[in-house]
Amino acid sequence: MYLLHELRANGFSSRVLEAGDDVGGTWYWNRYPGARCDISTTDYTYTWDPELHEQWTWSEKHAAQPEILKYAQFVAKKHDLYSGIDFNTKVTSAAWNDSAKRWTLNTSTGETITARHYVMATGCLSVPKDPDIPGTDRYQGPVYVTGRWPHEGVDFTGKKVAVIGTGSSSIQSIPHIAEQAAELVVFQRTPNFSMPAFNGPQPADRAARLEADRKAYEAEARLSSAGVPMEMPTVSALGVSRDEAFAMLEKSWQKGELLALGGTFMDVGTNREANEVICDFMRTKIKEVVNDPETAELLSPRGHAYGTKRPCMDTNYFQTFNLPHVRLVDLRKKPISSITETGIEFGNESKDFDAIVYATGFDAMTGAIVNVDITGKDGLTLKKKWEHGPLTYLGLTSVGFPNFYMITGPGSPSVLSNMMVSIEQHVDWIRDTLIDLREAGVDTIEATPVAEEGWRVHCTDCADITLFQDTNSWYMGANVPGKPRVLFPYIGGVGRYRQTCDEVRARGYLGFELSGSSTKQRNDGIVRQVQPDVDMVLEMMAQMGLPSMDSMSPAEARAFSEASSAMRPPGPEVGEMIDGTLPGAAGPLEYRLYRPATKGPHPVVVYFHGGGWVFGSHVSDDPLCRDLCKNADVLIVSVNYRHAPEDRFPAAADDGYAALQWVAANVASLGGDPSRIAVAGWSAGGNVAAVAAQLARDNGGPELKGQLLLTPVTDGSRQHGSHHENADGYILTKSLMEWFWNHYADQSDRSHPKASPLLASDLSGLPPAMVVTAQFDPLRDEGDAYARALMGAGVPVEHLQARGHIHTSITMVDALPSGKPPRAQMAAALRRFLH
Ligand code: NA7
Numbered sequence: 001m002y003l004l005h006e007l008r009a010n011g012f013s014s015r016v017l018e019a020g021d022d023v024g025g026t027w028y029w030n031r032y033p034g035a036r037c038d039i040s041t042t043d044y045t046y047t048w049d050p051e052l053h054e055q056w057t058w059s060e061k062h063a064a065q066p067e068i069l070k071y072a073q074f075v076a077k078k079h080d081l082y083s084g085i086d087f088n089t090k091v092t093s094a095a096w097n098d099s100a101k102r103w104t105l106n107t108s109t110g111e112t113i114t115a116r117h118y119v120m121a122t123g124c125l126s127v128p129k130d131p132d133i134p135g136t137d138r139y140q141g142p143v144y145v146t147g148r149w150p151h152e153g154v155d156f157t158g159k160k161v162a163v164i165g166t167g168s169s170s171i172q173s174i175p176h177i178a179e180q181a182a183e184l185v186v187f188q189r190t191p192n193f194s195m196p197a198f199n200g201p202q203p204a205d206r207a208a209r210l211e212a213d214r215k216a217y218e219a220e221a222r223l224s225s226a227g228v229p230m231e232m233p234t235v236s237a238l239g240v241s242r243d244e245a246f247a248m249l250e251k252s253w254q255k256g257e258l259l260a261l262g263g264t265f266m267d268v269g270t271n272r273e274a275n276e277v278i279c280d281f282m283r284t285k286i287k288e289v290v291n292d293p294e295t296a297e298l299l300s301p302r303g304h305a306y307g308t309k310r311p312c313m314d315t316n317y318f319q320t321f322n323l324p325h326v327r328l329v330d331l332r333k334k335p336i337s338s339i340t341e342t343g344i345e346f347g348n349e350s351k352d353f354d355a356i357v358y359a360t361g362f363d364a365m366t367g368a369i370v371n372v373d374i375t376g377k378d379g380l381t382l383k384k385k386w387e388h389g390p391l392t393y394l395g396l397t398s399v400g401f402p403n404f405y406m407i408t409g410p411g412s413p414s415v416l417s418n419m420m421v422s423i424e425q426h427v428d429w430i431r432d433t434l435i436d437l438r439e440a441g442v443d444t445i446e447a448t449p450v451a452e453e454g455w456r457v458h459c460t461d462c463a464d465i466t467l468f469q470d471t472n473s474w475y476m477g478a479n480v481p482g483k484p485r486v487l488f489p490y491i492g493g494v495g496r497y498r499q500t501c502d503e504v505r506a507r508g509y510l511g512f513e514l515s516g517s518s519t520k521q522r523n524d525g526i527v528r529q530v531q532p533d534v535d536m537v538l539e540m541m542a543q544m545g546l547p548s549m550d551s552m553s554p555a556e557a558r559a560f561s562e563a564s565s566a567m568r569p570p571g572p573e574v575g576e577m578i579d580g581t582l583p584g585a586a587g588p589l590e591y592r593l594y595r596p597a598t599k600g601p602h603p604v605v606v607y608f609h610g611g612g613w614v615f616g617s618h619v620s621d622d623p624l625c626r627d628l629c630k631n632a633d634v635l636i637v638s639v640n641y642r643h644a645p646e647d648r649f650p651a652a653a654d655d656g657y658a659a660l661q662w663v664a665a666n667v668a669s670l671g672g673d674p675s676r677i678a679v680a681g682w683s684a685g686g687n688v689a690a691v692a693a694q695l696a697r698d699n700g701g702p703e704l705k706g707q708l709l710l711t712p713v714t715d716g717s718r719q720h721g722s723h724h725e726n727a728d729g730y731i732l733t734k735s736l737m738e739w740f741w742n743h744y745a746d747q748s749d750r751s752h753p754k755a756s757p758l759l760a761s762d763l764s765g766l767p768p769a770m771v772v773t774a775q776f777d778p779l780r781d782e783g784d785a786y787a788r789a790l791m792g793a794g795v796p797v798e799h800l801q802a803r804g805h806i807h808t809s810i811t812m813v814d815a816l817p818s819g820k821p822p823r824a825q826m827a828a829a830l831r832r833f834l835h
Pocket of ligand 1: 146
């Protein structure tokens with residue numbers, strides 16, 4: 001409806017084809033009793049026509065289906081949209097004609113339509129899935145599907161009714177069906193999390209904010225994570241006691257807002273243990289309401305994380321199971337063997353019913369799109385292309401299908417957002433694009449394979465740091481047998497997604513090929529490559545407007561670094577941590593020993609911290625040391641070394657080697673195994689570790705079993721390409737690196753192998769190495785060069801080029817989930833060296 005309005009307003013000719021006989025989409029079809037929106041109506045409303053806010057008043061906080069349908073009709077009448085829509089018309093097939101540069105659409109009414117551009121605005125949950133239950137066609141009584149409910153309604157008075165499914169539709173409708181039915185049996189395969197909607201008038205706080213400044217409120221919604229203005233949580237569910245956590249959750253619960261519970265803590269979407277706190281809270285609530293403990297337990301979700309199946313909102317759902325005529329059947333214990341002519345056979349029972357309600361869900365996200373036979377270039381059908389999962393660029397377009405667009409398609413926030421915000425954003429983008437194309441004399445727009453693959457990888461990166469993958473949900477396609485298992489919606493957030501789409505346009509349609517009779521432009525590229533959680537940290541830091549460290553004195557930089565470290569998660573528990581001192585090259589050095597909880601003696605890793613030789617200490621990489629200690633099952637001795645500018649080159653290198661020698665000589669007294677020693681270090685510490693390994697080789701030991709170098713400094717003699725490519729914006733900047741070098745070493749010393757291990761004349765005979773470099777790190781190329789040089793010298797090397805990472809991100813234990821897999825590989829390398 002909005003798109004039709006915008007196309008008309010901008011002078012495009014258009015036709016809208018609609019399968020139903022009225023507007024409303026999901027609110028036209030889903031007329032089951034109790035159907036309601038579970039986003040507050042303050043937020044679930046059009047913003048493109050400001051007059052609507054004066055002319056329409058929602059009667060409730062969560063509007064019911066009839067009211068939302070009336071709203072759609074009201075808008076359609078107000079803007080004369082009915083005249084632009086062909087009702088009762090389905091698209092049966094669509095094909096791209098590459099010579100005419102047009103789409104040809106065939107419709108159920110027998111018409112053939114050609115169009116320059118083709119938009120599928122077919123909804124994410126509009127094709128009910130086949131209830132994959134044996135015998136469905138045998139049943140002779142009335143059958144109702146929640147997503148195709150009869151317009152005249154259904155009277156269940158005095159009837160024996162079966163409801164199959166316990167998703168949102170069922171949870172909303174069951175209390176109403178139970179009010180009428182003489183007997184109701186609910187067949188549940190998986191219990192769901194649901195919270196009371198506490199429906200009533202619009203929430204006073206939201207209404208007040210809207211009235212005060214509607215524009216600001218709407219802008220906030222557009223840049224929020226789910227399309228509803230919300231305060232971003234800053235507390236970990238594991239950072240407070242259980243009682244405190246439950247008190248905070250109770251506050252969110254009382255709001256009666258779908259997104260409030262999940263938004264209580266910052267880590268419920270990414271950390272299973274944190275998520276379990278909410279699950280526990282929700283199960284407690286069920287037990288408080290449901291009288292029969294066995295039924296309460298059956299209704300209590302276990303085994304899937306909160307939010308990974310669509311959480312529901314209800315009015316008296318759990319209470320309904322206290323009614324004497326309502327029964328819950330657990331299909332996991334008593335599966336349905338068949339629907340019969342008169343009822344249902346399940347477990348060892350057979351029961352007759354007067355009506356069966358299928359609330360079994362939808363072929364979500366892609367069903368409505370691939371159900372149309374859409375053929376793009378070279379005879380490729382979309383169904384075939386998406387066989388193993390939908391491939392889109394931005395969830396809006398797909399390679400091979402020029403001038404084809406999807407509203408809230410797979411790979412866009414869609415069902416993980418307030419639909420109204422996401423729909424408007426897509427319409428705006430498509431409208432603006434069509435205008436741009438027209439102005440530039442462009443006939444076709446098509447995403448490039450590089451851009452599409454980049455988007456797929458980015459969507460997967462986003463999904464990988466969440467808990468979604470572990471759950472069988474329709475988000476993952478798991479509800480439809482044979483459907484590929486991927487996270488269909490984009491989970492990077494509404495605001496970030498909008499910024500991405502805007503950026504693509506601002507950068508001259510990055511990732512698209514545009515062509516017209518006198519123009520052709522291929523602007524290839526990938527719009528998002530930094531790991532999503534890293535990107536979020538970078539954005540937060542940019543917003544904080546922190547001073548650059550290279551503008552500080554060394555003392556200020558040290559204080560700043562210590563203050564930042566104080567706020568991070570501590571890392572996993574280890575068996576014990578002991579602080580001590582050891583003799584360095586020119587005086588005592590502090591160290592911290594991390595011992596695993598397992599039985600020793602353990603192999604030993606001598607670890608050198610990062611901090612550009614200027615700051616940091618034996619405790620400054622605490623979380624990383626704990627992580628490696630635990631996961632590699634090694635004893636770690638993290639050593640401080642003298643810092644610049646007070647002690648310049650080669651102080652750090654000499655201390656590093658002296659510390660290694662001392663540890664080797666004293667391993668047994670530290671509780672380690674003298675025959676298994678390795679070195680490790682990050683950044684400047686990686687430099688110290690690499691140099692120590694070379695000095696050990698050249699000066700008679702100790703013999704090392706391995707070296708783990710994380711984003712190491714290996715060459716101060718010159719600037720590599722990555723210094724320029726990643727000069728700015730990824731925490732370690734080119735100028736900060738120069739600042740470090742200037743404090744540490746004279747230009748003339750920088751070519752010395754004790755400063756630049758890459759420049760050593762001979763790298764053979766060094767211990768096996770793991771070298772980790774990060775894609776968006778100024779130091780990337782010199783780390784890569786060191787890995788290659790070691791390999792060239794015959795040293796066994798595992799070279800991990802961490803995609804989407806920055807210089808610091810892999811060390812951020814428990815703060816950035818994307819760092820976990822590379823750290824696991826680092827721990828595995830240490831195990832290989834030492835166990
Ligand atoms: P959902 O949320 O997909 O729920 C469908 C329910 O039906 C769910 O409990 C399923 O169990 C169950 N189901 C599906 N197939 C079967 C079979 N074969 N046997 C038994 N039970 C089955 O759909 P809704 O219509 O409730 O909600 C859709 C969305 O609309 C909702 O999330 C909101 O966004 C609005 P399962 O969990 O798969 O074990």
